[in-house]
Amino acid sequence: MDRGKRNFLKIAGLTGAGAYVGFVGAEAIGNKPGKAKKKLALVIDTRKCKGDCPDCIAACHREHNVPEEHNPNFKGPPVRSSQGIKWIWLSTFGGAFHEQVNEHTGRRKDPLVVLCNHCDNPPCTRVCPTKATWKRESDGIVTIDMHRCIGCRFCMAACPYGSRSFNFHDPRKNLKAVRPGFPTRTIGVVEKCNFCAERLGEGLLPACVEACTKKAMSFGDLKDKDSPASVALRSAYAITRKPALGTGPEVYYIL
Amino acid sequence: MLEKALTGSKGYFAWIFALLVVIGVGFGTYLYQLNEGLGITGLNRDVSWGLYIAQFTFLVGVAASAVMVVLPYYLHDYKEFGKLTLLGEFLAIPACLMCMLFIVVDMGRPDRVVYVFLHPTPNSIMFWDTVVLSGYLGLNLVIGWTTLSAESKGVAPPRWVKPLIYLSIPWAVSIHTVTAFLYQGLPGRGFWMTAIMAPRFLASAFAAGPSFLILMVLLVRRFTRFDPGDVALRKLGQIVTYAMFVSVFFFLMEVFTVFYSAIPEHKHHFWYLFVGGPWWLVGAMWLFVALAVIGLVILVNPRTRNNIPTLAVGAACVFVASWLEKGLGLVIGGFTPNPFGKYTVYTPTLPEVTIAVAIWCIGFLILTVLYKIATGVKQERAIG
Numbered sequence: 001m002d003r004g005k006r007n008f009l010k011i012a013g014l015t016g017a018g019a020y021v022g023f024v025g026a027e028a029i030g031n032k033p034g035k036a037k038k039k040l041a042l043v044i045d046t047r048k049c050k051g052d053c054p055d056c057i058a059a060c061h062r063e064h065n066v067p068e069e070h071n072p073n074f075k076g077p078p079v080r081s082s083q084g085i086k087w088i089w090l091s092t093f094g095g096a097f098h099e100q101v102n103e104h105t106g107r108r109k110d111p112l113v114v115l116c117n118h119c120d121n122p123p124c125t126r127v128c129p130t131k132a133t134w135k136r137e138s139d140g141i142v143t144i145d146m147h148r149c150i151g152c153r154f155c156m157a158a159c160p161y162g163s164r165s166f167n168f169h170d171p172r173k174n175l176k177a178v179r180p181g182f183p184t185r186t187i188g189v190v191e192k193c194n195f196c197a198e199r200l201g202e203g204l205l206p207a208c209v210e211a212c213t214k215k216a217m218s219f220g221d222l223k224d225k226d227s228p229a230s231v232a233l234r235s236a237y238a239i240t241r242k243p244a245l246g247t248g249p250e251v252y253y254i255l
Numbered sequence: 256m257l258e259k260a261l262t263g264s265k266g267y268f269a270w271i272f273a274l275l276v277v278i279g280v281g282f283g284t285y286l287y288q289l290n291e292g293l294g295i296t297g298l299n300r301d302v303s304w305g306l307y308i309a310q311f312t313f314l315v316g317v318a319a320s321a322v323m324v325v326l327p328y329y330l331h332d333y334k335e336f337g338k339l340t341l342l343g344e345f346l347a348i349p350a351c352l353m354c355m356l357f358i359v360v361d362m363g364r365p366d367r368v369v370y371v372f373l374h375p376t377p378n379s380i381m382f383w384d385t386v387v388l389s390g391y392l393g394l395n396l397v398i399g400w401t402t403l404s405a406e407s408k409g410v411a412p413p414r415w416v417k418p419l420i421y422l423s424i425p426w427a428v429s430i431h432t433v434t435a436f437l438y439q440g441l442p443g444r445g446f447w448m449t450a451i452m453a454p455r456f457l458a459s460a461f462a463a464g465p466s467f468l469i470l471m472v473l474l475v476r477r478f479t480r481f482d483p484g485d486v487a488l489r490k491l492g493q494i495v496t497y498a499m500f501v502s503v504f505f506f507l508m509e510v511f512t513v514f515y516s517a518i519p520e521h522k523h524h525f526w527y528l529f530v531g532g533p534w535w536l537v538g539a540m541w542l543f544v545a546l547a548v549i550g551l552v553i554l555v556n557p558r559t560r561n562n563i564p565t566l567a568v569g570a571a572c573v574f575v576a577s578w579l580e581k582g583l584g585l586v587i588g589g590f591t592p593n594p595f596g597k598y599t600v601y602t603p604t605l606p607e608v609t610i611a612v613a614i615w616c617i618g619f620l621i622l623t624v625l626y627k628i629a630t631g632v633k634q635e636r637a638i639g
């Protein structure tokens with residue numbers, strides 16, 4: 001959504017609650033797919049990825065200073081895993097796609113990699129009361145300003161994929177080593193996968209994609225027919241999580 | 256008028272002191288939470304809102320329920336509520352303040368609370384909730400204070416309050432509607448995805464708020480010579496009865512829709528609350544059912560409703576039942592199971608409960624002081 005429209009919404013919204021219902025609609029429509037100049041997507045080929053190596057997760061968490069849940073160096077009560085931080089992690093197939101599970105088709109035993117879907121129409125950004133999280137116009141990445149976030153966690157309630165984490169504890173206490181190139185966070189803000197915006201700026205691939213030795217991840221702009229993501233999606237049938245919700249996830253799974 | 260709060264019996268000061276002690280403990284605990292982060296609560300990635308936001312939701316209802324005495328008095332000229340309206344408006348003030356405190360203690364970065372106003376975001380329901388709630392607090396402060404000071408001077412309230420009073424009626428409805436919108440507009444949260452969330456909120460609020468008011472009036476009557484009268488109390492009882500029937504009816508509509516359609520993502524939340532959850536949660540939900548039934552049985556029978564002691568029991572049942580449903584089940588149930596179908600048990604921790612209790616005590620402190628002033632002024636007028 002462009003700035004003019006944003007300001008327009010602000011003014012219009014302030015004129016009255018009556019007008020507001022209409023503008024929620026406008027906001028939702030304004031976010032419709034295709035608005036972003038680029039449409040970055042990640043395609044995960046589950047025929048190649050069996051969820052049995054920690055490479056992508058380790059690379060991501062190292063790259064982004066994501067705290068360990070059980071850091072042996074940290075002298076203090078251990079962080080409960082339910083309060084931990086996750087940018088990319090493993091889920092069962094039934095967890096990620098429970099509407100797809102039935103008794104008769106063969107059970108998929110392998111875990112899947114899950115992360116923020118960088119949705120086309122993200123409910124998480126719609127609910128933020130301070131514009132601390134938004135979908136970037138340039139490439140469609142759903143990003144967070146950790147200096148703006150007030151920690152109300154409305155976005156966590158709004159995300160239908162459980163993709164967001166909250167810093168319940170001081171994240172710096174649970175870092176084994178700090179990578180200087182990426183900011184560490186403070187207590188009380190929300191964070192999640194950023195599609196490696198910082199690496200893309202340098203012309204690099206996302207850390208997880210680069211780290212995958214099975215070459216199971218293809219990343220790229222879906223508006224570019226020749227990007228690895230477009231090519232991968234043309235080559236096989238792929239699904240997204242909870243498509244019926246209209247969020248338009250940009251993380252695809254080839255089965 | 257404020258000086259009326261500074262004189263009182265030994266019991267009055269003992270009560271104030273007791274509240275202050277709990278508030279002090281809660282404040283200390285909050286400093287601990289500020290320092291350590293919300294990790295000291297039972298909240299987690301999956302149940303990311305809990306006791307705090309549930310109290311907020313419940314108390315918005317209590318605040319909104321003032322309309323149940325204001326409306327009959329000002330729109331229908333129901334004279335018997337003359338002495339009650341001020342108590343209703345003065346109940347809304349601490350309720351609003353408690354709501355705000357519960358939001359603040361739930362925030363990860365309360366130091367940034369002004370960002371909500373510095374970066375107003377009309378597409379966020381949270382922004383609207385802040386706007387309507389502060390507006391409602393302001394309205395009740397102005398209305399309550401001007402009518403009371405007019406009364407203490409023995410003159411009619413200034414003409415300009417009337418429009419404000421009329422404005423406060425739809426405004427009360429709006430605060431709870433907007434609060435329901437926080438929940439009901441979220442994709443993928445089956446428990447909250449229901450268009451009757453706002454009506455349900457209003458119905459349970461109009462049951463819980465006036466039943467609390469009944470109990471407060473009985474206390475006021477016991478400790479002061481101010482008495483709004485049995486007729487007013489019985490009328491409140493009638494209001495509670497209707498509202499509670501509507502509230503239970505709405506709840507049953509929810510149950511029908513969820514279980515007849517048998518959509519798993521809607522059913523599982525109910526299952527967790529009433530069958531599969533931890534014992535204290537399942538117990539609380541069945542207690543809600545039991546108290547709702549007992550309350551209705553007492554209230555629907557004119558003999559027990561019109562008899563003040565049994566009316567009080569009925570009102571207490573309704574109040575506690577509504578609290579269990581909204582101040583506990585609504586939020587926890589909505590977050591469990593999580594988007595992966597996983598059941599993460601949320602157990603409020605001791606520090607979390609302490610902070611919540613302390614905020615309730617702040618509410619009671621403000622309520623006590625406001626009621627002390629109001630009854631003091633009213634008694635003077637009655638004598639003089």
Ligand code: SF4
Nearest residue numbers: 116117119122124159
């Ligand atoms: S997956 Fe969740 S956090 Fe990521 S963009 Fe979609 S709604 Fe937002």
